[in-house]
Amino acid sequence: MKIITIQLIGNVDDKFYVKLTLRDTKDSNVHSIDGFLPSLPSQLETNVKQWKKVYRQLEEVRKVATLEDVPKEETRLSPTSVNNHSIAEQKEQVKTTLNQWLNCGEIDWQPIRDELIAVSIFLQYSGEEVRFFLEIQDPNLRQIPWQEWSLFESRFPQTKIAIRVRGKGRFKGVRKLSKVRIIFIIGKSDGIDTKSDLKVIQRLEEKGAEVKYLNQPTREILSNALREEPGYHILVFAGHSRSKKDGSIGWIDLNDEDRL
Structure with a gap:
């Protein structure tokens, strides 16, 4: 199995330092290449923020949102005319500006792209599995939908991208949380013994x-809990759940009336 890691570290002269590392789990050989990615375009940041704003105004999302989540000047007391078509338009704008950025002809970034293309060709013929990790320090970069990059879509269509805030201790910094934070949700659980799960969490x-x-919380209570600072490392759900036959969409039953 091949493991591909892209590290985006710091910001030097309005560019992100990038380190691409290729590793094979069968041996200890490691190949790496350095480069620089131009700074995050302001238009891309704007488009991402707009996409989030429109998404949160969808009726389904508003049901679990609170007025505290929306700046005062943007607070609305009734649903807007936002629909799935609006979401699709905003998503397309984000995707367009994202690819304009990542497909730029910057000389310091081109070697990274070329190496990824070369690796994809090798994997196509070898049939090896691959894992793809992005190690990112900048919080703004973690908001970017990297999976929409055309290079990923065309060259690694079956590969999911995992974003890691820290990788093997490479990112230096003081850990803000001294304890592991867990949110344990007991949902609708008729006929399910949740006591064993509870004992594990209590240990x-x-x-x-x-x-x-949280014991059979409403959608709003759960939504508020998930937005609490400083967040959680682990979410555990004990209760009934279901999914479509193809596994594309799943649900969890929070209580007799609410599900996600």
Whole structure:
């Protein structure tokens, strides 16, 4: 199996330092190449923010949102005329500006792209599996839908991209949280023994984990809990769930009336 890691570290002269690393799990050989990616375009940041704004105004999303989530000047008391078509338009704008950025002809970025293309050709003929990781420091870069990059879509269509904030201790910094934070949700659980799950969580709590317990919460209560700072490392759900036959969409039953 091949492991591909792209690290975007710091910002030097309005460019992100990039390190592409290729590793084979069968041996200890590691190949790496350095480059620089131009700074994040302001238009891309604007498009991402606009996409989020439109998405959060969808009726389905508004049901679990609170007025505290929206700046005062943007607060609305009734649903807007936002629909799935509006979302599609905003998504397309994000995708367009994203690809204009990542497909630029910057000489310091081109070697990274060329190497990815070369690796994709090799994998196509070898049939090897691949794992793709992005290690990102900049919080703004973590908001970018990297999977929409045309190079990923065309060259690695079956590969999912995992974003890691830190990778093997390479990113230096003080850990803000001294405890592992867990949110444990007990949903609709008729006929399910959730006591064993509860005991496991309680043992973790005894060992120092910080746990928030939610028993059959409403969508709004769960939404508010997930937005609490500083966030959670682990989410555990005990209860009924279901999914489509093809596995494309799944649901969890929070209680007798609400599901996600």
